[in-house]
Amino acid sequence: MIVAGQELRDHWLGGRALGLTLALSLLLSVVSYLVATNQALNYLEQRESVNLTLQVAVAVGALLALLAAADTISGERERGTLESLLVTPISRQQLVAGKLAAALSLWIGAFAVTVPYVWYLGRGIGVVSEALAAGLVVGTLVAVFLASLGVLISSVSRSNRVSLSVSLLLLLVLFAPTQFPTSAQQGWLGDFLLRVNPLTAGEHYIGKIVVDSHAWSHDASWLLSPVLGAAVFAAAAIAAARSISLHGGSRS
Amino acid sequence: MRRRLLLALVAVALALALVPVASAGEVVVGIDRTRVSTSLGRSFSFTTTVANRGTGPTGTLVAHLNILSLKPGLYVDPEDWSSDRTHYLHPIPPGGSRAVRWRVKAVNGGSLAAYVTVVPQSGAGTPATSRALRFDATSRKTLNSGGVLPIALGVPGGIALLALAVRVQRRRRGRRVRIRVV
Numbered sequence: 001m002i003v004a005g006q007e008l009r010d011h012w013l014g015g016r017a018l019g020l021t022l023a024l025s026l027l028l029s030v031v032s033y034l035v036a037t038n039q040a041l042n043y044l045e046q047r048e049s050v051n052l053t054l055q056v057a058v059a060v061g062a063l064l065a066l067l068a069a070a071d072t073i074s075g076e077r078e079r080g081t082l083e084s085l086l087v088t089p090i091s092r093q094q095l096v097a098g099k100l101a102a103a104l105s106l107w108i109g110a111f112a113v114t115v116p117y118v119w120y121l122g123r124g125i126g127v128v129s130e131a132l133a134a135g136l137v138v139g140t141l142v143a144v145f146l147a148s149l150g151v152l153i154s155s156v157s158r159s160n161r162v163s164l165s166v167s168l169l170l171l172l173v174l175f176a177p178t179q180f181p182t183s184a185q186q187g188w189l190g191d192f193l194l195r196v197n198p199l200t201a202g203e204h205y206i207g208k209i210v211v212d213s214h215a216w217s218h219d220a221s222w223l224l225s226p227v228l229g230a231a232v233f234a235a236a237a238i239a240a241a242r243s244i245s246l247h248g249g250s251r252s
Numbered sequence: 253m254r255r256r257l258l259l260a261l262v263a264v265a266l267a268l269a270l271v272p273v274a275s276a277g278e279v280v281v282g283i284d285r286t287r288v289s290t291s292l293g294r295s296f297s298f299t300t301t302v303a304n305r306g307t308g309p310t311g312t313l314v315a316h317l318n319i320l321s322l323k324p325g326l327y328v329d330p331e332d333w334s335s336d337r338t339h340y341l342h343p344i345p346p347g348g349s350r351a352v353r354w355r356v357k358a359v360n361g362g363s364l365a366a367y368v369t370v371v372p373q374s375g376a377g378t379p380a381t382s383r384a385l386r387f388d389a390t391s392r393k394t395l396n397s398g399g400v401l402p403i404a405l406g407v408p409g410g411i412a413l414l415a416l417a418v419r420v421q422r423r424r425r426g427r428r429v430r431i432r433v434v
Contacts, residue, residue, distance in 0.1 A: 029404035
């Protein structure tokens with residue numbers, strides 16, 4: 001709790017989180033302006049514009065959480081403050097849990113910024129509450145998964161640069177299936193890759209609810225990998241806290 | 253023995269061939285309404301009744317919904333309007349009928365028509381078609397770039413102001429700490 005409070009102050013009062021949230025809001029403003037330039041969108045296009053905005057928000061919000069998490073341990077190590085943190089009377093698991101919670105606050109901030117855009121784009125077609133609820137659930141699962149992954153990488157990285165590079169590379173790999181041609185996505189292997197990847201599965205689920213008006217239970221199987229990814233990686237990040245060393249990397 | 257079996261099979265085949273089977277021409281498709289007024293984004297449903305006026309049972313029938321624009325310039329993709337456009341109907345006995353309910357969502361504004369065609373699953377014969385259901389979907393301006401401007405400018409502006417306020421506050425605190433130290 002103490003660690004989370006301190007980290008939250010560092011993120012939000014230090015200005016970094018606000019700067020990143022401002023960048024996200026500018027991106028969402030451009031996206032909303034572009035999709036709203038059509039004077040008479042049809043019903044489906046309006047739903048698709050809500051879906052697009054929500055998916056951008058989930059992807060960027062989760063990216064912000066990942067960036068903040070990738071800096072947690074390796075950043076302290078590089079600034080020479082890890083030693084003093086490790087000797088404080090809190091367990092390493094509490095330290096990691098606090099830092100993880102603070103990293104997730106960037107996703108919460110990103111989601112809060114998204115609300116007015118989704119409200120504007122989705123008003124009149126009865127999709128706002130459902131889209132926001134789906135975005136919050138899926139986005140939180142994806143953010144927990146990515147932030148935990150970032151903390152894990154940060155725990156073992158010798159430098160902050162390595163941690164950030166590896167995290168971003170993994171994020172690109174996770175996003176790669178979205179660029180597959182439609183025919184490749186429809187085969188059993190393409191379908192499997194989309195389902196097993198928490199990012200693509202989560203975004204697919206949001207699309208089904210927002211664009212196709214499916215019930216939450218209809219495509220619930222697509223939520224399996226985001227739920228498992230969030231639970232397994234969060235547990236792994238906290239479990240790996242025991243082996244945090246002052247210098248990072250594998251122990252010799 | 254084999255010869256008898258073969259003869260029996262031929263006899264059964266002839267008997268089956270002689271049983272009158274209703275052709276698609278004896279199938280009539282009725283519709284419960286011919287006009288609907290709706291608006292963009294709303295759903296409506298209608299029912300068609302596929303009746304067999306022939307003397308023999310029909311085969312399996314395929315009923316298919318189609319939607320078109322009555323005026324040029326409006327692109328209509330029926331898949332967008334109804335997710336369940338094809339129904340496979342079990343054979344209907346002579347004098348019998350089967351009701352099929354169709355659900356349509358208006359995804360464009362304009363004057364449109366929907367009709368249902370019934371074809372035997374064999375693909376042979378003339379399709380039977382219902383009367384057209386004409387529907388006028390009123391469109392509305394859903395979005396405009398001018399309307400989004402207050403949000404597109406206001407949200408980043410608000411966050412920028414907040415960031416500025418936090419920065420000013422931090423500087424003031426820093427100055428106070430320096431004065432105390434001095």
